[in-house]
Structure formats: structure tokens, C-alpha cells
Amino acid sequence: xxxxxxxxxxxxxxxxxxxxxxxGCTTEFGGDINTHxxxxxxxxxxxLPVMNKKAVEYAAKAxxxxxCSIANYSKMDRKNYFYPDLPKAYQxxxxxxxxxxRGYVDIETEGISKRIxxxxxxxxxxxxxxxxxxxxxxxxxxxxxCGVPLIEIVSEPDMRSPQEAxxxxxxxxxILQYVGVSDCKMQEGSLRADVNLSVRPTGSSVLGTRTEMKxxxxxxxxLRAAESEAKRQIDLIESGGIVVQETRRWDDDAGKSYxxxxxEEAHDYRYFPEPDLxxxxxxxxxIEEYKKSLPEMPWDRFRRYTEELGIPGYxxxxxxxxxxxxxxxxxxxxxxxDPKTASNWIMGDLMKLMKEIDTEEIPFDGSGLSExxxxxxxxxxxxxxxxxxxxxxxxxxxxxxxxxxxxxLEIVSDESALEEIVxxxxxxxxxxxxxxxxxxxxxxxxxxxxxxxxxxGKANPQMINGxxxxxxxxxxxx
Ligand code: ADP
Ligand code: MG
Ligand code: ZN
Numbered sequence: 180x181x182x183x184x185x186x187x188x189x190x191x192x193x194x195x196x197x198x199x200x201x202x203g204c205t206t207e208f209g210g211d212i213n214t215h216x217x218x219x220x221x222x223x224x225x226x227l228p229v230m231n232k233k234a235v236e237y238a239a240k241a242x243x244x245x246x247c248s249i250a251n252y253s254k255m256d257r258k259n260y261f262y263p264d265l266p267k268a269y270q271x272x273x274x275x276x277x278x279x280x281r282g283y284v285d286i287e288t289e290g291i292s293k294r295i296x297x298x299x300x301x302x303x304x305x306x307x308x309x310x311x312x313x314x315x316x317x318x319x320x321x322x323x324x325c326g327v328p329l330i331e332i333v334s335e336p337d338m339r340s341p342q343e344a345x346x347x348x349x350x351x352x353x354i355l356q357y358v359g360v361s362d363c364k365m366q367e368g369s370l371r372a373d374v375n376l377s378v379r380p381t382g383s384s385v386l387g388t389r390t391e392m393k394x395x396x397x398x399x400x401x402l403r404a405a406e407s408e409a410k411r412q413i414d415l416i417e418s419g420g421i422v423v424q425e426t427r428r429w430d431d432d433a434g435k436s437y438x439x440x441x442x443e444e445a446h447d448y449r450y451f452p453e454p455d456l457x458x459x460x461x462x463x464x465x466i467e468e469y470k471k472s473l474p475e476m477p478w479d480r481f482r483r484y485t486e487e488l489g490i491p492g493y494x495x496x497x498x499x500x501x502x503x504x505x506x507x508x509x510x511x512x513x514x515x516x517d518p519k520t521a522s523n524w525i526m527g528d529l530m531k532l533m534k535e536i537d538t539e540e541i542p543f544d545g546s547g548l549s550e551x552x553x554x555x556x557x558x559x560x561x562x563x564x565x566x567x568x569x570x571x572x573x574x575x576x577x578x579x580x581x582x583x584x585x586x587x588l589e590i591v592s593d594e595s596a597l598e599e600i601v602x603x604x605x606x607x608x609x610x611x612x613x614x615x616x617x618x619x620x621x622x623x624x625x626x627x628x629x630x631x632x633x634x635x636g637k638a639n640p641q642m643i644n645g646x647x648x649x650x651x652x653x654x655x656x657x
Pocket of ligand 3: 199203204218219221326
């Protein structure tokens, strides 16, 4: 039998507000254990939460960027459960009235576009972090992350392959980075996804029983966990078993998932409205203001790059994936670079280096690239040297002009200096000269290579070619 895979994602994202959701503590990642907390976020008796206005604004903006409708009226609820990383023994979350509902995100998988529905986006607070066996004696808890504002983005079960799930997660991340509401650093846990997956016979219209794999913290693990879980479910059904609804833990090193617990139901959490916070009211005019303040999104930039700047769609789609490369491109063009030339550098040298060093940070802005391109176009350095300069810029953050000056990389265009070098090379290579005089054109190429070597590739090629020929012709007539 043929099976169809069905996937829905829940994506948790930490918002990049300066302070936590209900107190003034910093949201900064890291820091010594239990130094970013206060009586409110460690839930001391008698403390009361105060809503962070910025967190509400960021959540609404995330929803607007994902085409959701924003609620004029929503509220916070208590989700009760006990776990040592949650000192209140309840999480302040949203239950029946989330801030954002019914949106969508368009993804592209293997060249085919598809619309993935967003069921809801709600706000909640993050929990602390358990540190197991730091001293080999049990578990410690770090409350620094407690109360950091989160949004949870819940998708419809619209994805039909692990690849689509990965593409969706990547698109959500890209959108949130454009809007600027989260840094989405997966290695720091600011974006994590739960993969809900079921399988069913191809052609069936009823959903199969799903399992949920929690807290995947890389795109690669989303892909691998989904592939492995789909196979597990299909193998199970094929061998006469049935899939049970449960929560599973994905072990990325082992490449396997393990059953953790049977699925909890909403009533297990005993949700009720949070009595310590007032409801959240957003007027149409505030929502409209948020909407107007959204930055130019990837699809807008794609249109501008292809229609106004005239670069190919292929280039535009690569450059707009990340707001960092898109901003870089914009700066390069603003400061005078030809769009297609800038795009070639970004798709080639820049992306190669970012991948090699495994970083998303670019240590200089696009005007640096534009300066480099100008040095090449003015004939001050060769294109090849330009590539080494670019790499040096990327690794050190230094400006192109400074690197060229410090390392003396300018193309030598000083005629008399070049003549001296050519004469020296001719003197040292009597055999090549003899070859040339015997009619072997190839000898010129060899001498040219030697001159390039002497000048470390910095000589102006047309000029040396001319000088070599002039000198050799002179020898012919002697
Ligand atoms: P909960 O909060 O209990 O985990 P929800 O009903 O909000 O559950 O659904 C969570 C996620 O599971 C959503 O992304 C949804 O699209 C997905 N989902 C629901 N049913 C299925 C199914 N049968 N197969 C795959 N995904 C599913
Ligand atoms: Mg869930
Ligand atoms: Zn605090």
C-alpha cells in the first residue's frame, strides 16, 4: 500500500524584547546561572505579573506578517502543570482566545509553491532550564530563561513531506527575522519546533493517529525526525500494529525517537483565565499602525529586485531568504554597485564563506562590497586578488582599501617597474627566448607566468603582455 505523510508543526519562538514578559529582568541569553531573575519570574508569593507591551506588539506583528487576523480582544490563561523548571507550577499562556488566528505562509519546495495554513499564534512565557548531572549528582535548575516571552505558532496539518516541514520552519524563521521580532537562533533555543506527524493510505481523507516529537532545535533534526517517524509508523502499520497518540523524544545522535508519555489532553492542564492580568485589547487603529510599520518583506523585496533592479529571479530568491543578505545587497546597490555584479558576489563568495564558517553574521555592510567592486573596475586590483581581499574582509572585518594598501596588492601598472621585471625574467630564461625566436608562441605564455609570479599576480596583464612582446621582438631584430 502507498502512504501519505501528514505533518503539522508547533513552533516556539522567543521574542527579542529587552525585558521579560511580566517583570523587568533581562532576556539576554546566557549569563551566570540564576542571575537574570527576580521575585516575579521565580514566582515568590505575593508577586504580581505586569504585561510587557512590546511582547504584545511583537506577537501581533508576527501574526500580521503571517497573514493572520489579530484579535481586538484576547486574554491570558493559566496552564497548570508541575515541573521543576516552572516555579509557579503553572505557565501563563493563552487558551481559547489567542492573539492571532487563521493565517498562512507560502513555501516553495522543489520549485513548487504551496500555502500552509496557520491555525493560531498565541503568547506564553518560557520556562527555566534543567541542567542534568552538572556535578554528577542530580539535577540543577537555572531560572534565567523563566518568563522570557514566547509565541507559539501552530500550523494546520498541511505539510505532506518532511522536506515541506523543514521548508515551512525555515520560512517562518526568515519571516520573523525580517519583522525583527526574534533573532531565531536555534542553537540558543530561541526557535524550537514540535513535529506532529501521522500517515494514512494515499487517497484517504481522514487523518491518521499522530505522534508529537518535541523541541527539535535544528532544521536538520526536523527533517530527520520526520523521516524517521514516518518510516516507523508505516513499518508499524505494515506489520499489523497500530500507532498510538503519544509524545516522543527525538535523539539526534542516535537518529531515533523514543516514547516519552501518552498524549496529554487540554483538560489535564485545568486551564482558566489568568486572574492577575487584565485582558488585552487592541483597537483596529493600533493593529493598522502595526501593519503599516512592518518592514519590506521577502516577497516585496523579491519583486523590487527582479522588476526594478533587474536581477534574475533565481538570484533574488536566494538573496531574500535571509534578511541579512538582503540588507547587504541593498546597501551594496545603494552605495553604487551594479546589482547583478553585487548579486554574483553574494551568491558566490559571500554565501560560500558564510557556509564554510557556519555563520549568519556578515562583519561589514554592503558598502564594503561596493568599494571592493569599484577597486576591481578601476583596475586597481585584479578580479582574482579581489576574491582574496573579500575573504580577508569577511574574516577580519577590515575595509577593502585598507587590505589592498596594507598588503600591497595593487596591480602594478608602473611601466618602468614592469619593464625591469620583464628584462630580469628574459635574462633568466634563455631557453624560452630561444624557443620564441624559433617560432614557438607558447614561450610568451611561460614568460608571462614567470612575471606574474615575480609580481605575486599583481601586474596588469595587458601591460606585461605588451612589454614582453616588445622586448622579444627587439631580440628578433638583433
Ligand atoms: P496540541 O496542543 O494538543 O498538541 P493541536 O490540536 O493544537 O494540539 O495540534 C497540534 C498540531 O498537530 C497542529 O500543528 C496540527 O496541525 C497537528 N495535527 C493535528 N492532527 C494531526 C494529524 N492527525 N496528523 C498530523 N498532524 C496533526
Ligand atoms: Mg502540541
Ligand atoms: Zn524577573
